[in-house]
Structure formats: C-alpha cells, structure tokens
Amino acid sequence: MAVPILQIPIQSETVHPYIKQGDTIPKISLSIPELDLSGASIKMKLYSPDGVRKVLDISNGNGITIINSTNFEIDEITAANNTLPAGQLKGDLEITLQDETKKTFCDVEYTIIKDYT
Numbered sequence: 001m002a003v004p005i006l007q008i009p010i011q012s013e014t015v016h017p018y019i020k021q022g023d024t025i026p027k028i029s030l031s032i033p034e035l036d037l038s039g040a041s042i043k044m045k046l047y048s049p050d051g052v053r054k055v056l057d058i059s060n061g062n063g064i065t066i067i068n069s070t071n072f073e074i075d076e077i078t079a080a081n082n083t084l085p086a087g088q089l090k091g092d093l094e095i096t097l098q099d100e101t102k103k104t105f106c107d108v109e110y111t112i113i114k115d116y117t
Contacts, residue, residue: 004106006030006093021086021115025077031070032095032105038069039098046110049087056084056091056110086114 008028009017019025043059058064058074066072077084089110096102 006106006108008110020113024079027076028074033070036069037066041096044093046089046091084112086112
C-alpha cells in the first residue's frame with residue numbers, strides 16, 4: 001500500500017487555492033482518529049524542488065500544535081516567515097507515539113508559485 005500524500009494547498013471541487021512565495025499559509029487542521037496523540041511528537045520536513053536542501057523543519061511546539069488525542073494543526077506560516085522557494089516541495093510528516101512507535105503519517109507536497117512583486 002502506498003503512503004498517502006497530503007497536497008498543500010488543499011484543493012476541492014469548488015475551491016482551488018494557491019500559495020505564492022511570501023504569502024501567509026493558513027493553518028491546516030488534521031484528524032487521526034485511529035491514533036492516540038497523547039504524549040506523541042510530530043515532525044514535518046520539506047525539501048527544495050531538487051530534493052537537496054531542507055527548506056522547512058517543524059515539530060510540535062515549533063510549527064505543529066497537538067490539539068487533543070486525535071487532532072493536530074500545522075500552524076500558520078506568516079508572510080514574514082514564508083521564505084519557501086517556488087516549485088513543488090516534498091517531504092513527510094512523521095509521528096512518534098508515546099510508546100516510541102514511529103509512523104510516517106503521510107508524504108507532503110507543498111506547491112509554491114513564484115512571486116513577481
């Protein structure tokens with residue numbers, strides 16, 4: 001079975017958002033009813049479009065907030081802190097449960113559009 005991919009910005013049939021370099025990236029709320037996030041640690045890393053350079057490294061308490069035992073948020077990235085390069089950034093989101101079990105929850109793809117202003 002393939003690892004699920006979280007594509008950001010999240011698209012729907014009626015809404016097609018985009019993220020330009022330097023834009024504020026709104027928080028993303030996620031729910032995992034099958035896991036108990038009590039005492040867990042969550043981290044996410046993204047790499048440049050060429051896969052060489054790490055461009056984002058966040059974890060709970062530093063860009064990720066665990067809300068309760070089944071919900072967490074990837075915190076808002078303000079315009080001042082959005083220094084992500086244009087292109088498709090790839091990485092993953094890993095959860096380490098209280099019992100030290102590690103699970104890659106999903107791969108992550110951020111698509112950032114070049115800013116010209």
